[in-house]
Amino acid sequence: MIIFKKRIDISNYIVNYKKTSGKIGFIPTMGALHKGHISLIEASKKTDTLTICSIFVNPTQFNNTADFEKYPVTIEKDIDMLEKAGCNVLFLPSVEEIYPADSSTTLPYELGFIETVLDGKYRPGHFQGVCNVVQRLLDIVQPNTIYLGQKDYQQCMVIKKLTELIQSPTQIIVCPTLRESDGLAMSSRNMRLTSVERIKAIRISEVLLFIKQEIKPGNLQDLKQRCINYLTNEGYNVDYVEIADATNLILLQNWDGKTKLVALVAAFLNEVRLIDNRIVNED
Numbered sequence: 001m002i003i004f005k006k007r008i009d010i011s012n013y014i015v016n017y018k019k020t021s022g023k024i025g026f027i028p029t030m031g032a033l034h035k036g037h038i039s040l041i042e043a044s045k046k047t048d049t050l051t052i053c054s055i056f057v058n059p060t061q062f063n064n065t066a067d068f069e070k071y072p073v074t075i076e077k078d079i080d081m082l083e084k085a086g087c088n089v090l091f092l093p094s095v096e097e098i099y100p101a102d103s104s105t106t107l108p109y110e111l112g113f114i115e116t117v118l119d120g121k122y123r124p125g126h127f128q129g130v131c132n133v134v135q136r137l138l139d140i141v142q143p144n145t146i147y148l149g150q151k152d153y154q155q156c157m158v159i160k161k162l163t164e165l166i167q168s169p170t171q172i173i174v175c176p177t178l179r180e181s182d183g184l185a186m187s188s189r190n191m192r193l194t195s196v197e198r199i200k201a202i203r204i205s206e207v208l209l210f211i212k213q214e215i216k217p218g219n220l221q222d223l224k225q226r227c228i229n230y231l232t233n234e235g236y237n238v239d240y241v242e243i244a245d246a247t248n249l250i251l252l253q254n255w256d257g258k259t260k261l262v263a264l265v266a267a268f269l270n271e272v273r274l275i276d277n278r279i280v281n282e283d
């Protein structure tokens with residue numbers, strides 16, 4: 001695996017690679033890699049001729065300084081995992097490489113409704129920061145395809161919107177969430193959980209399965225409230241438990257029994273914010 005730290009170096013490499021008829025697959029990450037990330041590398045390796053991963057803890061997408069400072073960094077282990085997965089190129093830039101002093105910005109992005117709901121409401125500025133870094137990474141890497149995890153359901157929709165806004169030709173592939181054997185969605189933030197919190201963390205996926213089992217056409221308020229109460233009684237500080245149209249994330253109070261639904265949860269277990277989601281009416 002070739003490791004590039006400088007934008008100019010990876011850009012030169014990519015300009016040369018683009019002269020071949022190869023296909024570039026790109027997996028942007030913030031490191032602290034787990035099997036979920038590796039499944040994205042594997043998805044790229046099946047169809048692309050060059051798989052590029054980036055590791056960059058993007059300061060502009062953290063609306064909470066403590067969260068940024070405590071974001072896990074496990075770079076040696078990450079490099080080892082990427083090597084073993086057969087990743088071809090790692091881009092490991094500094095903040096100055098991504099945000100040089102003389103760089104222009106396209107902020108704010110006109111993301112519309114998608115930025116006002118769910119994490120957009122609870123993490124103001126977060127998706128602007130995600131778009132800011134992803135646009136810069138797309139400009140540098142020029143991938144044919146970008147691979148994202150369904151665990152960040154709203155982020156996938158935001159990045160889709162970004163590619164439309166900037167008229168990027170990059171195709172987006174959303175890969176399924178990988179889970180631990182007890183159902184907990186794999187996430188870099190899980191590393192921050194104490195052993196006691198780790199046991200409690202499965203409540204989030206339990207709630208999503210509960211919604212899947214219990215959902216019936218009609219009013220959804222009672223079902224959502226039961227989930228919020230359950231998590232609160234388990235010691236969570238709940239941002240939201242919501243059920244939305246899976247195609248556009250419009251939050252639903254009533255279900256017609258037909259619309260494809262996604263249930264989404266975001267809740268704090270002490271300092272660690274966990275998110276997860278599940279398509280409700282699908283096997």
Ligand code: PAF
Pocket residue numbers: 028029030056058061130133134152155
């Ligand atoms: O999902 C993430 O890890 C980040 O939000 C991303 C897409 C790498 C942008 O910093």
